[in-house]
Amino acid sequence: MTDSETALLGKATALAGLSLAEVAMAHSKIVPEHILHAKGWTGMLLEKILGATAGHLAEPDFMELGIELKTLPLDASGLPKESTYISIVPLTEIGRMQWHQSSVYKKLKKVLWFPVEGEKAIPLGERRLGMPLLWEMDPTTEQIIRQDWEEFAERICLGEIEQITAHQGVYLQIRPKGANARERVTGIGEEGNLVNTLPRGFYLRTACTKKILQEHYFQTA
DNA sequence: GGATGATCATAT
DNA sequence: ATATGATCATCC
Numbered sequence: 011m012t013d014s015e016t017a018l019l020g021k022a023t024a025l026a027g028l029s030l031a032e033v034a035m036a037h038s039k040i041v042p043e044h045i046l047h048a049k050g051w052t053g054m055l056l057e058k059i060l061g062a063t064a065g066h067l068a069e070p071d072f073m074e075l076g077i078e079l080k081t082l083p084l085d086a087s088g089l090p091k092e093s094t095y096i097s098i099v100p101l102t103e104i105g106r107m108q109w110h111q112s113s114v115y116k117k118l119k120k121v122l123w124f125p126v127e128g129e130k131a132i133p134l135g136e137r138r139l140g141m142p143l144l145w146e147m148d149p150t151t152e153q154i155i156r157q158d159w160e161e162f163a164e165r166i167c168l169g170e171i172e173q174i175t176a177h178q179g180v181y182l183q184i185r186p187k188g189a190n191a192r193e194r195v196t197g198i199g200e201e202g203n204l205v206n207t208l209p210r211g212f213y214l215r216t217a218c219t220k221k222i223l224q225e226h227y228f229q230t231a
Numbered sequence: 232g233g234a235t236g237a238t239c240a241t242a243t
Numbered sequence: 244a245t246a247t248g249a250t251c252a253t254c255c
Binding site: 045046048049050051052053054057064067068071081083091092094095097098128130187188193195209 | 244245246247248249250251
């Protein structure tokens with residue numbers, strides 16, 4: 011591990027066990043009353059505290075380190091509660107891209123996973139942070155995600171975006187990603203023409219994050 | 232109860 | 244307008 015990686019992991023590890031209220035107070039932030047109107051608050055808080063730099067770019071949060079920060083909401087059993095948003099699907103360009111150029115690869119290559127209590131019964135401020143994990147995508151996982159991505163890329167450039175549902179993909183899935191169902195962006199139609207369609211995002215299924223947690227937080231035989 | 236499709240807030 | 248941060252609400 012490089013010095014800057016060690017420093018980042020150290021800063022993150024120092025937060026483990028703290029409640030979001032404690033973390034927020036230490037940084038003069040107010041905990042929102044209702045998470046319904048503050049869905050991304052935890053992730054943005056940690057980005058700010060840890061010094062993420064990428065902003066809205068299609069690059070990892072810590073660009074110089076190539077590390078993406080992801081909070082991981084856990085249920086009462088300590089398993090991931092939700093899928094993880096990765097990036098927007100570049101509908102008109104994905105056909106000309108290679109796996110290693112994709113934002114999915116760039117963002118998942120190295121991830122600082124930050125588990126956080128995610129049960130709705132726990133008020134946002136009382137939710138505690140878990141022990142962060144600096145994770146590097148292993149060849150087995152990459153193979154699965156890469157195959158998912160390449161299948162999606164092929165279907166999208168063949169104009170099949172409207173036929174893709176969240177059911178496709180082993181670890182990766184494509185779901186709508188926008189303000190609402192009336193949003194429109196440019197995509198590729200069935201005749202190879204440009205059409206208006208819903209914006210889509212890549213998401214990582216809990217099947218993948220469950221496995222990551224299993225392999226790194228639990229005793230294995 | 233889990234997953235899918237829809238939605239909410241913010242930054243630039 | 245489009246990206247980021249995600250969780251909600253409903254269906255199965």
